Amino acid sequence: MxxxxxxxxxxxxxxxxxxxxxxxxxxxxxxxxxxxxxxxxxxxxxxxxxxxxxxxxxxVHYPLAQDEGLVTVWLWSEQQGVFSHETALSLHHLSDVLPNKIHLTLPADWKHRRFRVPPGVVLHHADVATAERSRPAAIPVTSPLRTLQDCARAQLSPELLHQAISQALDRGLIRKSDVARIQDATSPTGHRKR
Incomplete structure (x- = not known):
């Protein structure tokens, strides 16, 4: 042997x-x-x-990074999480949102796993397609469109959502035709009131 x-x-x-x-x-x-x-x-x-x-x-000798806390949470998620909602808004520099918690979306099949969530982290469960992800830094973040849709579903304040949509349009991160999809996400049924 x-x-x-x-x-x-x-x-x-x-x-x-x-x-x-x-x-x-x-x-x-x-x-x-x-x-x-x-x-x-x-x-x-x-x-x-x-x-x-x-x-x-x-x-120890690696320079401290501004996003070390986020990278730590991402590594905790076994590199499966995607930063989303208000955290993603902040990372995309959309609106004046100042998240007091870290929002992380884990795969849908993780919903029934039992584990200790790091303090200050809010978990969401959904499958985020590759096309709905971006990587502006060392960590994955939901795309601007997905971020705005998630924030609309989570009922982010209308003022901050409107500001984020305007900034995303001005910067070419979303198209005018995407605004209707974001507004659809604000209704409980997923469809705008006409």
């Missing part, structure tokens, strides 16, 4: 994971790079990495 040799830790591979994630990486990514949980604990003790939350670490 042959024993499988332990993979040699590969700092470059770990750094490649962290590079596109604001200096953060997961325990799973560390394992794929040859780092055992024991070696990670050692690196925490000697100050090479910092534990951000369970299963998420940051390289």
């Amino acid at each position: 042959t024993r499988k040799r332990a993979q040699t830790p590969d700092w470059n591979r770990l750094f490649d994971f962290a590079l596109g994630q604001a200096g953060l990486f997961t325990t799973k990514q560390a394992a794929e790079s040859g780092y055992s949980p024991q070696l990670l604990v050692h690196y925490v003790h000697i100050g090479k990495v910092v534990r951000i939350r369970r299963g998420v670490y940051r390289l």
